[in-house]
Amino acid sequence: MWNLFEEGSVALVTGGARGIGRAIALELAAQGADVAVNYRGSVNKAESLKEEIEAMGRRALIVQADVRERDNVKKLFKAVKKEFGRLDMLVNNAGIIKDGYLIMMSEESFWSVVETNLGGAFRVTQEALQMMCSARRGAIVNIASTSGVAGQEGQTNYSASKGGIIAFSKAVAKEYAKYGIRCNAVAPGFIETDMTSAKGAAETLKDKYMDLIPLGRFGSPEDVANAAAFLLSDRSGYITGKVLTVDGGLIG
Ligand code: NDP
Numbered sequence: 421m422w423n424l425f426e427e428g429s430v431a432l433v434t435g436g437a438r439g440i441g442r443a444i445a446l447e448l449a450a451q452g453a454d455v456a457v458n459y460r461g462s463v464n465k466a467e468s469l470k471e472e473i474e475a476m477g478r479r480a481l482i483v484q485a486d487v488r489e490r491d492n493v494k495k496l497f498k499a500v501k502k503e504f505g506r507l508d509m510l511v512n513n514a515g516i517i518k519d520g521y522l523i524m525m526s527e528e529s530f531w532s533v534v535e536t537n538l539g540g541a542f543r544v545t546q547e548a549l550q551m552m553c554s555a556r557r558g559a560i561v562n563i564a565s566t567s568g569v570a571g572q573e574g575q576t577n578y579s580a581s582k583g584g585i586i587a588f589s590k591a592v593a594k595e596y597a598k599y600g601i602r603c604n605a606v607a608p609g610f611i612e613t614d615m616t617s618a619k620g621a622a623e624t625l626k627d628k629y630m631d632l633i634p635l636g637r638f639g640s641p642e643d644v645a646n647a648a649a650f651l652l653s654d655r656s657g658y659i660t661g662k663v664l665t666v667d668g669g670l671i672g
Contacts, residue, residue: 487540609667
């Protein structure tokens with residue numbers, strides 16, 4: 421069977437050491453790509469991921485950077501340019517939740533979520549586009565959420581950040597299509613990772629909404645990785661500015 425990606429093609433996954441980002445990094449490597457993985461705090465997991473990718477016969481680079489900080493993002497791209505000299509695919513995956521009801525939400529809870537989830541994608545995409553525009557080729561996938569499509573109680577900050585990611589993806593798609601660059605969003609529903617195992621509003625919602633998932637199960641990181649790989653590959657070459665929900669049928 422043919423791989424989805426040409427040998428030597430390079431992908432960058434933000435927040436890739438664990439959870440959905442890790443599954444995406446592994447799938448892209450399995451499909452032929454060399455992978456740069458950004459992490460913020462999970463250094464041990466990043467190191468073990470690098471070993472796993474290299475065991476597949478691909479090149480791997482791990483770079484510590486906080487996507488909230490412009491100088492960190494510049495450092496990340498400097499490392500990618502030095503190691504690989506090209507960037508074919510970007511996955512903006514880094515994200516956080518700080519759930520709570522709006523009426524009690526602090527400025528910090530609101531803006532730190534928007535700053536990481538949407539601001540991070542803004543900074544990273546800006547740098548990536550500089551590499552992709554000169555190559556006149558590239559594919560970007562932004563990890564949104566069904567909360568950003570349909571809204572979710574207890575998650576006004578997160579829903580706003582992910583709704584913003586969707587609109588951002590559509591605008592990037594229109595602005596950079598002329599450079600041969602596509603940009604799409606993947607909107608996962610409930611996926612089993614550290615994020616959804618944390619206590620808080622998300623945990624309560626998880627129990628409540630299990631019954632509403634037509635496929636009758638929570639998603640796996642690999643479910644999301646498969647969708648991301650498709651949208652990064654030439655098999656989706658005529659798809660840009662779209663949102664693919666990966667939610668077992670949860671939202672309409
Ligand atoms: P996890 O909490 O398991 O992982 C979050 C990842 O984001 C970690 O790798 C973390 O890095 C990274 N990260 C967080 N803040 C920063 C930062 N400032 N700079 C760089 N990296 C950062 O979450 P998931 O894997 O579940 O989520 C991944 C993405 O998928 C997120 O965008 C999330 O919103 C989205 N999503 C998840 C859903 C789910 O049900 N799980 C549903 C819908 C969307 P480190 O560990 O190195 O600090």
